[in-house]
Amino acid sequence: MLFSQFVATLGFISIAGALPSQKRSTTYVLKERHLVPRSWRKLGPASKRDTLNLKIGLVQQNPGAIEQHLMQISDPTHERYGQHLSQEEIDEIVAPPKESLDLVKSWLEEHGITNYVPNKSKTMIHCAIPIGKAETLLNTTYSTFKHEDGTEINRAPEWSLPEFLLDSIEIVQPTNSFFHPKQHLVSDNNAWHDAAWWKSEGEQTYPQAFAGSADGQYGQAYESNINGQPPPVQGAQVPQFGQSQPQQNGQPSQGGFQPPQGGNVGGTIDVSQVCQGKFVTPQCRRTLYGTIDYIPQAPNQQTVATTNYLNQTVIRSDISLFMQTFRPDASNIGNEINIVSIANGDVDQNISPQKIGDLTNQEANLDAGNIESIAYPIPLTAYHTGGSPPFQPSAATPDNTNEPYIEWLDYMLALDQVPQVISTSYGDEEMTVPRSYAERVCSGLAQLSARGVSLIVSTGDHGVGKNGQCIANDGSGDKFVAVFPASCPWVTGVGATAGFNPEVATYRFASGGGFSYYFDAPDYQKSTTQAYIQTLGSQYGGAYNPNGRGYPDAAAHGDHDAIVFNGQVSTMGGTSASAPTFAGVIALVNDALIAAGKPPLGFLNPWLYSVGYQGLTDIVSGSSSGCNTTGFPAQQGWDAVTGFGTPNFRQLVQLAFNGPTDGSSALPKGGQRK
Template identity: 40%
Template sequence: MQILASALLAAAMAAQAVIASPIRARSPYAVKETHFAPREWTKLDRANGAKLVQLQIGLKQGNMDGLLEHLNEVSDPDHARYGAHLSADEIDELVRPSKETCDQVEQWLSEAGVGGHSYNTAKDWITVNLPLEFVEKLLDTEYHDYKHEDGAIISRTTHWSLPRHLHSHIDVIQPTTSFFRGAAHAATYVKTIDEVHDEVAKLSLAAASYGEPSDVSKVCNVSSVTPECFATLYKTKGYKTKAEYKNSIGFANYLEEVPIRPDTEQFLKKYRPEAVSSAKTFTTFSINGGPLNDGPLSLGSAANGSSHEANLDVQAIAGISWKTPIVSYSTGGRPPFIPDLTVVENDSEPYLVWVNWLLQQRSIPKIISTSYGEPEQTVPRSYAERVCKQFAAVGARGTTLFFSSGDSGLGGTNKCYTNDGKNTYKFLPAFPASCPYVTTVGATMNFEPEESAYRAARNVSGVFRDLYSSGSGFSNYFKQPAWQETAANAYVKSIGDLYKGLYNPAGRGYPDLAAQGLYFAYVWNGTEGTISGTSASTPLTAGIFALVNDALLASGKSSLGYLNPWLYKKGYKGLTDITKGSSHGCNVEGFPVTKGWDPITGFGTSIFPELVKLAGAKVW
């Protein structure tokens, strides 16, 4: 067996044309990036050098400033070019690296003995499979295994180097210093609806009405919130799609998540019977070996609790946006790694793999929802900035990216410490929620009025559940965008010195808007239950805006695309302002929800007919 494994490893290495010779370079090596391992990770022994990893090298892009200028123009509702989105080929041309950059990097790789590498269509990313011990030589570093407090193990370094002459030609290389987990933002899974009743009673969340019941109170029950409630609350009820043939909505899955068709069919039969065909017709794509599944969960997957998030996404979308076609993306790669030396590892690099694949497709959905994220500080800044630019490229093509704000408020309980070697108490913003080129969604609960979602940490049915509070914050990586200045500065001014020094008031604030995120009715493994989190509010919001796009396309107009400039300039008028609640987390009460924009519920929740009108489409 050992001889066979050695033979397989040798074959794999030969396939990559890697020559184990000393690294030669035109200039001395110097450290390119340093990033501390977060508190949740424990350093173990040196990593197994024979393990194969998929190395991703991000070259300096040729004219990203030009792309961002295009993006700002086509996304500004007052600009003459509003809605004139770019094609995939036009974007590739803008970001393609200079000949000098390509030549310098190719020479370095060639002299190092690296062959068999591939480029994406824009040629700004190189992918190559290499043994870890060779990567150590290539980047003049050492990899160790690190163990997360949840048991996951990854191989990473805290610094890496490049020849000095390449520092201006290469932005990022991963996996190197990234310690993120790509966790789904689904705060709670409850097996049966009955189990939530005690919690609902304690939290006094009943949607009681006094006198004549309203349309909302007739159909909305906080212990199990259904598609009929959402359609009534956000006023999509009665809307019939008119342009589904040229519209679509997608959602991204990571960590081996995959939507289960029989569960979706069961859900729709009960809650949206006219849409039941969606369970069979949604399209699925596997990226980097991501799983696909057309049948029920396997026994092993059910035992591991797999696909709660993916099921929630497809059911929330199908329940609100029918007949809009649905697309599911399942991206492979997750820790802990499989200790097989012949397996090429690509663990915990989800957003980069997915968005680079997406940008190479010539046709993509007009709306994409993603319910994953992690603390911003666990993501190296170079990686976060580069991936955020990739999201900008998606927006320039006319696609709106919705990301969840997170479920730990300001950063969780007893976890709010910096990852800069100083271990300073500070609020922890999340990524990709903090990227200015995505639209970030927070969570609400209750009806008439809604308020920011919150449930205190406590024991329920003998199981301890951590704090659940809608994600909130200001980025430490990304500055406040111009379109947000008025709204965010007004909020910061209104709270004065509250939590001064614990957050960055000049950073990009999030979320941008919100939707219901507590006790969604859904089906998993054939069982009806409920689930909570910004993982729920995000696909719900995406589904509502897919209908806005439908109205636009039916009116002969373009899709909304990169949403935030429009949202902050005029779209906010089509949202119900939320004025009750606070962000919680980091062992404090947190930022207060206020009138106008706030970093807990954004501008509020959707009023569909108003959004359609403000977008410039015909109101049905």
């Protein structure tokens, strides 16, 4: 079905279901109430003079249409597979009726608000107004709340609208969203050393970490790319990387694809030669996942990206030093990174003493180093998003109280060209946001995925929840904690592993995993997650939502990864390390596809759950401990700890070119796969 035909089938929905009522009742009606999360406490009334950058999200046309479209273009067996949408085509589907936009504009003007700015698609209106004005506009009261980490914000746990606007406005933020993005980064408490130490003592302390890499030697196959010309490409043919194992009820048989025990995964260097348990370098990760001898063929035909919040910024000099130390052929990448500021996001390359003391920028550096040390020379863009345009601190509210995630989405959805792979290492507990906020953000992520973007998201570092903090907002009982946006069905959640032969779920910290309370399990994974839940029996009954979207979808190594910060070298861990690593591998799969004239993978999950899982190494040991329990167990096939497992690049490329290996339908029809 062509795009025009698809949109035509939605026309009746647009006309019959989207037009707002013209009745102008000015009676205010409660629109939404959200309980304050337990990690926040109320301090007192907010200063009415403080400014909010209010975001008013209009009800979009054709609810569910983007998701329907996304499933079609992401299903390898569908005729529209790979036919990703443009920004204009998405706007055509979701743009609200003009009547809705006019009603909201007139409402704002009646309150003396004329400085509003609609976004490109007219789905969101931005206006900077004093809190006192916002309280009148929304018939609410803002208070100042303090997070357990010391952050202070202004929020209104409930808000209202005039009755005539209930069908026109979906969300208004910041009101009752307590979303507080946290970096999924775990300290190793290891010493930091300068480059001179590495040259004199590092190789003796971590000999395997330097095997074949300290002098720039990456094995014969890759060395030819440094010193000479890459080997010729034989048309669009894919190298035969081995045979796939058969499916058994939608699960990989015999534990999925396992790298040879002590064998040669990368082709020229043995994993045991380059992987040091306490110090994981790019050389190790590239060898472990089989990308070490792959030479990108079309690097300038796609872009990879990372996202940063919390005043994090990629420091070019640190990335250059990281590459000089661990991947010399990419030593210039630090100066080539495209750093983009969104909503006053920090891009300052001069590291202040305060930032050094606060360890700010470690997350941004780890993300950039991990994704680009695999994906190089594919260009990298780093998006740095602040909380508002602009924010004026006051004595009462010294912190930025505005919401950054919608700012980033609004910016991305307006771009004509978007990266093919984006890695995000930030998230928060799902219960910190109201359902309307989660659904709106998730819908925006679906729109971005429909553009052909693979959205890779970390799943957190606290397993099923921090011990002693697994209580629902309403105090109704113990609940495992879901992490957002990993719980959104339209992203690919990535957990973390440790060790090498075999890899296991991390144990120094617990990789995040579980089931959403807001989003049902989508069709592409329903039979898979239900099969896993059946193996749990009555264990943890009532502590999680058995019908929810399960995550993670996959995993990658995320423990003791090398990092450079402030010119010093050490190690860190977390799903913040595993997500960009997995993203880098997917970027190389895209490279092989693009070089052969094929579209990039885009939204991975329908392909991953039906075909791609055969190219992941199953992780069968460990658990997502937390909430004073051992959490969900890793086991054969998909699990809520490591998903389907870690990437085997050669198998993934083979599967991306050839599709299902057994001729089965990609998506389940009425339940079980054949």
